[in-house]
Structure formats: C-alpha cells, structure tokens
Amino acid sequence: MYAASGVLSVHTESGTWIVPANRVAWVPASSTHHHRAHGDTDMRIVFLPPSLARVPPARPAVFLASGLAREVILTLTGTRRLDRGARARLHRVLVDELRETHEQPTHLPEPRDDRLRAVARILDDNPADSSTLAALGRAVGAGARTLSRLFHDELGMTFYEWRTQLRVCHALVLLAQGHDTTRVARFCGWANPSSFIAAFTAIVGTTPGRHRAGSVTGT
Numbered sequence: 001m002y003a004a005s006g007v008l009s010v011h012t013e014s015g016t017w018i019v020p021a022n023r024v025a026w027v028p029a030s031s032t033h034h035h036r037a038h039g040d041t042d043m044r045i046v047f048l049p050p051s052l053a054r055v056p057p058a059r060p061a062v063f064l065a066s067g068l069a070r071e072v073i074l075t076l077t078g079t080r081r082l083d084r085g086a087r088a089r090l091h092r093v094l095v096d097e098l099r100e101t102h103e104q105p106t107h108l109p110e111p112r113d114d115r116l117r118a119v120a121r122i123l124d125d126n127p128a129d130s131s132t133l134a135a136l137g138r139a140v141g142a143g144a145r146t147l148s149r150l151f152h153d154e155l156g157m158t159f160y161e162w163r164t165q166l167r168v169c170h171a172l173v174l175l176a177q178g179h180d181t182t183r184v185a186r187f188c189g190w191a192n193p194s195s196f197i198a199a200f201t202a203i204v205g206t207t208p209g210r211h212r213a214g215s216v217t218g219t
Contacts, residue, residue, distance in 0.1 A: 006041025
C-alpha cells in the first residue's frame with residue numbers, strides 16, 4: 001500500500017502502522033488487517049504474485065519509499081496499459097527496492113496485557129496527557145516498575161519511547177488533515193513547536209512542514 005498523497009493507517013492484530021507519503025506498507029496475504037485514509041489521500045495498492053510475495057517479511061512492515069519504488073508503484077497503478085511481461089519486471093524491481101531499504105519506525109505495537117491496554121487507551125484518547133508512568137499506574141492499578149517492565153518485554157521499548165511514537169502517529173494524521181505545526185504540537189503534548197519538530201524529524205525523517213507539503217502534493 002502506498003499513499004501518493006495523504007496518510008494511511010494500517011491496523012493489524014500486532015499493532016498499527018502509520019504510512020505517510022514517503023513510506024510503503026507491506027501486508028502479507030495471510031495478515032488480517034484494515035486500513036483507513038486520513039486527509040485527502042490518493043491510495044495505491046499493488047498485489048504481488050506468490051513467487052515474489054515470499055521475498056518481503058512474513059509480517060506487516062513499513063519501508064521508506066525510494067524514488068524508484070514510488071515511480072514503479074505509480075506506473076503499476078496508473079492508467080497506462082502494461083503487458084504481462086512489463087508488469088512482471090516492475091514487480092521484481094519493486095521487491096528489490098523493498099529488500100534494499102530499511103524498515104521505518106512508524107509502527108505502534110499493540111499491548112496484550114490489560115494494564116498496558118488501559119494505559120494505551122488513556123494516552124490514545126488524549127496524546128497531550130503528560131502524566132508520569134507512576135500516575136498512569138495508579139489509574140490502571142499497577143506500579144510504575146511493573147508497567148515499565150511490561151513496556152520493555154511486550155513492546156520492546158520504554159514507556160517514553162512508546163508515548164513519543166504514539167504522539168508522532170497522531171501528529172501524522174493531524175498534519176494530513178491540514179492542521180498547522182503549532183496546533184499539532186500543542187494537541188499532541190509537546191511544550192513548544194521546536195521540541196515537536198525535533199521528535200517528529202527523528203522518527204519520520206523530515207520536518208512536519210516538509211512532510212505536510214509532501215502529503216498534499218505527493219512529491
């Protein structure tokens with residue numbers, strides 16, 4: 001899946017992937033999922049033949065969309081008529097591009113423990129909530145040390161890393177809906193736009209302003 005403009009969210013049993021216009025989402029045929037478009041989104045879907053579908057990971061993943069991968073996807077999903085040979089060659093090029101690039105950290109893993117789920121619901125409903133882990137623990141009936149261990153063991157990251165990831169995921173959706181950087185920073189819990197820009201750029205690879213412009217234009 002690729003958003004030539006806008007942002008996609010892909011939801012699976014193992015979590016949620018946010019797919020902005022500089023990413024490509026890979027979902028194996030055996031994975032139950034649903035997706036949603038945010039903002040003015042131009043979604044493109046390419047189906048790979050079984051022989052090539054074994055090359056990418058056997059689980060959902062998000063990759064950086066190289067310039068070549070983007071052009072291949074646009075060609076495969078465009079109005080130009082392609083014969084079987086041309087389509088097969090483009091499929092191979094796309095798989096090679098995905099294999100050569102790195103996965104991108106726009107994945108928000110889904111907690112399994114009920115206490116972690118409760119914390120996730122609180123912060124998903126209000127990403128600006130700056131409560132400490134201890135305060136959240138009191139709200140869900142668990143100690144901070146227990147929650148910290150669960151975040152590490154189940155989700156493979158610290159609580160603060162997870163919360164930053166959650167906030168950036170919300171920010172991507174809000175930017176796609178047309179909100180400006182200052183408003184998004186405030187809604188998602190950053191004290192000022194500069195700290196938001198730094199955190200966003202570290203995860204997405206570009207500034208919020210450039211990302212928003214690219215999401216609208218598809219460039």
